[in-house]
Amino acid sequence: MAVQTAQLESYLESFTDFTRAHASATPDWLRTLREEAFVRFCEVGFPTTRDEDWRFTNLSALVRTPFRLVRGNRAALAVSDLAPWIIENALARLVFVDGLFAPALSTIGSLPNGVVVDSLASEIARQNTANGAAAVAKHLGRYLDTRRDPFCALNTAFLEDGAFVHVARGVALGAELGAGIARPIHLLFVSTAGSESAPSPTPSMTHPRNLIVVEEEAQATIVEDYVSFGAEIPAFSNAATELVARGNSTVEHFMVEREHLQSFNFSTLRIEQARSANVVSHSLLSGGALVRNNVHPVLAGEGGECLINGLFVGSGRQHLDNYMLVEHASPHCASRQFYNGILDQRAHGVFHGRIIVHKDAQKTDAKQTNRNLLLADDAQIDTKPQLEIYADDVKCTHGATIGQIEDNALFYLRARGIGEIEARRLLLEAFAGECLGRIKPGAAHDYAHSVVEARLVSLAAPAPASSLTAESPERNLDSHWEEVG
Amino acid sequence: MSLLQIRNLHAQVGGHEILKGIDLTVNAGEVHSIMGPNGSGKSTLAQVLSRHQAFEVTGGEILFNGKDLLAMKPEEAACEGVFMAFQYPVEIPGIGNAYFVRTALNAIRKYRGLDELDAMDFLPLYREKMRLLDMDEKFMNRSVNEGFSGGEKKRNEILQMAMLEPRLAILDETDSGLDIDALRIVAQGVNVMRSPERAMIVVTHYQRLLNYIAPDFVHVLVDGRILRSGGPELALELEDKGYGWIETEAGQIAPASA
Numbered sequence A: 001m002a003v004q005t006a007q008l009e010s011y012l013e014s015f016t017d018f019t020r021a022h023a024s025a026t027p028d029w030l031r032t033l034r035e036e037a038f039v040r041f042c043e044v045g046f047p048t049t050r051d052e053d054w055r056f057t058n059l060s061a062l063v064r065t066p067f068r069l070v071r072g073n074r075a076a077l078a079v080s081d082l083a084p085w086i087i088e089n090a091l092a093r094l095v096f097v098d099g100l101f102a103p104a105l106s107t108i109g110s111l112p113n114g115v116v117v118d119s120l121a122s123e124i125a126r127q128n129t130a131n132g133a134a135a136v137a138k139h140l141g142r143y144l145d146t147r148r149d150p151f152c153a154l155n156t157a158f159l160e161d162g163a164f165v166h167v168a169r170g171v172a173l174g175a176e177l178g179a180g181i182a183r184p185i186h187l188l189f190v191s192t193a194g195s196e197s198a199p200s201p202t203p204s205m206t207h208p209r210n211l212i213v214v215e216e217e218a219q220a221t222i223v224e225d226y227v228s229f230g231a232e233i234p235a236f237s238n239a240a241t242e243l244v245a246r247g248n249s250t251v252e253h254f255m256v257e258r259e260h261l262q263s264f265n266f267s268t269l270r271i272e273q274a275r276s277a278n279v280v281s282h283s284l285l286s287g288g289a290l291v292r293n294n295v296h297p298v299l300a301g302e303g304g305e306c307l308i309n310g311l312f313v314g315s316g317r318q319h320l321d322n323y324m325l326v327e328h329a330s331p332h333c334a335s336r337q338f339y340n341g342i343l344d345q346r347a348h349g350v351f352h353g354r355i356i357v358h359k360d361a362q363k364t365d366a367k368q369t370n371r372n373l374l375l376a377d378d379a380q381i382d383t384k385p386q387l388e389i390y391a392d393d394v395k396c397t398h399g400a401t402i403g404q405i406e407d408n409a410l411f412y413l414r415a416r417g418i419g420e421i422e423a424r425r426l427l428l429e430a431f432a433g434e435c436l437g438r439i440k441p442g443a444a445h446d447y448a449h450s451v452v453e454a455r456l457v458s459l460a461a462p463a464p465a466s467s468l469t470a471e472s473p474e475r476n477l478d479s480h481w482e483e484v485g
Numbered sequence B: 001m002s003l004l005q006i007r008n009l010h011a012q013v014g015g016h017e018i019l020k021g022i023d024l025t026v027n028a029g030e031v032h033s034i035m036g037p038n039g040s041g042k043s044t045l046a047q048v049l050s051r052h053q054a055f056e057v058t059g060g061e062i063l064f065n066g067k068d069l070l071a072m073k074p075e076e077a078a079c080e081g082v083f084m085a086f087q088y089p090v091e092i093p094g095i096g097n098a099y100f101v102r103t104a105l106n107a108i109r110k111y112r113g114l115d116e117l118d119a120m121d122f123l124p125l126y127r128e129k130m131r132l133l134d135m136d137e138k139f140m141n142r143s144v145n146e147g148f149s150g151g152e153k154k155r156n157e158i159l160q161m162a163m164l165e166p167r168l169a170i171l172d173e174t175d176s177g178l179d180i181d182a183l184r185i186v187a188q189g190v191n192v193m194r195s196p197e198r199a200m201i202v203v204t205h206y207q208r209l210l211n212y213i214a215p216d217f218v219h220v221l222v223d224g225r226i227l228r229s230g231g232p233e234l235a236l237e238l239e240d241k242g243y244g245w246i247e248t249e250a251g252q253i254a255p256a257s258a
């Protein structure tokens, strides 16, 4: 399963250039981390559909395309260009243009004592001067599975920049508004087609790497947001985030993907949860051509709770793959996965929810639900629950459904005077609302809501002839746990 | 001009002819009751009037307020003033009851060139009508009909009617499944809506409702045709003798179709 030679060459060239450019300023530990990861990437190669974790997602379009690191010709963005993506009331905004921190576009207001919000690159540089933050040395690269996951390996090989957030013990970051209304830290990743003066735009790749450490009894809300600017040139974003939630901390994390339709967006959120930590992950996938979102929490301390909430909305030929690996490694932890999919035209969605309950993780309570609305005959969903239990006292349930917009509901709304497009939009919103309803109130909630609403308006517009066909009620998918152990 | 004129209406669903030539004229201010055995086509007629696309009209015409109703989509018919209280109201998870009615009301107001109502204008009105129907305010924020009991669903239909103020209200078995107290409340909700500008078609199997909502005319629909029309006394006669005698009588006179 090695990478095809031609492609390996393109990544090797990029890696050689990358290493050379950083030769002088790279500490040894980082050089070793990158090199080992690159070797591992070459050994493992890109997965194929024969790989169980990639059964429903064909990567040939990605593998075929020779991506280059963006260097030198980055587009010059002005703050006004960011207008469509501003979160009102965000606590801080870090903007990354083609993977690199853009200080001029970013705002980091005054933060409470003990809180660091910065680019990872400058944190690493500080680290290099020996009096930098210990958190980077302690956590960076410790949790991501670069042995088995080639995308995590590739990300680590090109590890350079991204966000670093460190919330000190007991600090409730952004919670000063009270009443549970939290202000988020907004990490905005803008992929550009390069500057207009660049000769011929080539497919570009970026490997954003984020490290978020929330110490004991602290609290934070983080929004990772992927957008595109400029012409639709193929771009490959391969992000990885290590989120460390220490004992009794509370973290709400968002992944928003709404790049243009030539984008390949791969991302991994690796969550390390200590005792009684409570983590909520929201994934909103609406843009991108080929999207793979991995959420991988490890419930490493007793009494942890993890909610993984997702909404994916696809049309055209979009492929939106949601992969979850929930590891219960301690007793008395609870995990919930709720994903809703809306797929139109020829879009293809994947929900692959894998749960591993380790030997000592007694009293595990895991639940998984995936509901889907298919708006067209050619839209497709693959849903696969997978359970591996090595403990004997656990409670796990799962369910999956597929349905259409119900004709009798549509008629009921129309019979009251609501136009067909508006009625469809209301029904789509109601379905998406199940996911939005799991987001805590606050600026990030409102932002997520507006992102979804904008997407659904465009989906509601076509009124296919299928609204005349006999209704086909929601049916339960005939899927069973695959039990191992 | 009559508010509603139905002439020789034929309609089918799934290839089966259900309505086989209906003639009916309803004037503003009148209340008509349609009775008839199960499966005779009462709901089909109601659905055709509210423009459900699954019921295909194969002949005849309908004028509503002088306009061609059959050319209208469901939302256009509603905006023109047609309202049907569903025999089986639909549950819509995720859409709030009050939000739904406000959206509908504003769609209708917009169609008529009126300003839209914001929540502040809307809610007092909505609350008032809820009180009229003895509905708890908790129904305001619940999803439309979701988990409502049969009687609560029927009351919710009348609540919508009260809010949308149609010109023609078609009540399809709004009395079915109601206990006597609920029936009184619903009937009262209907009666306050009676006005010289508004007409009603009340589909029912039972005289019980007609004790509260006194109809001006009663029609008997059997196998897709109106076999007999009369005054309120016809309903009493039906209650007494059932539908059999009408079918026999009609069979003896002449086939209604040509």
Ligand SMILES: Nc1ncnc2c1ncn2[C@@H]1O[C@H](COP(=O)(O)OP(=O)(O)OP(=O)(O)O)[C@@H](O)[C@H]1O
Pocket: B013, B014, B016, B018, B036, B037, B038, B039, B040, B041, B042, B043, B044, B045, B054, B087
């Ligand atoms: N979608 C449909 N597909 C096929 N047949 C239908 C459909 N809807 C109604 N019918 C048939 O049309 C006929 C008339 O039905 P309709 O609901 O109009 O009767 P009704 O007079 O309202 O009866 P009830 O008193 O039981 O409510 C019935 O035989 C019914 O089975």
Ligand SMILES: [Mg+2]
Pocket: B042, B043, B044, B087, B172, B173
């Ligand atoms: Mg009926």
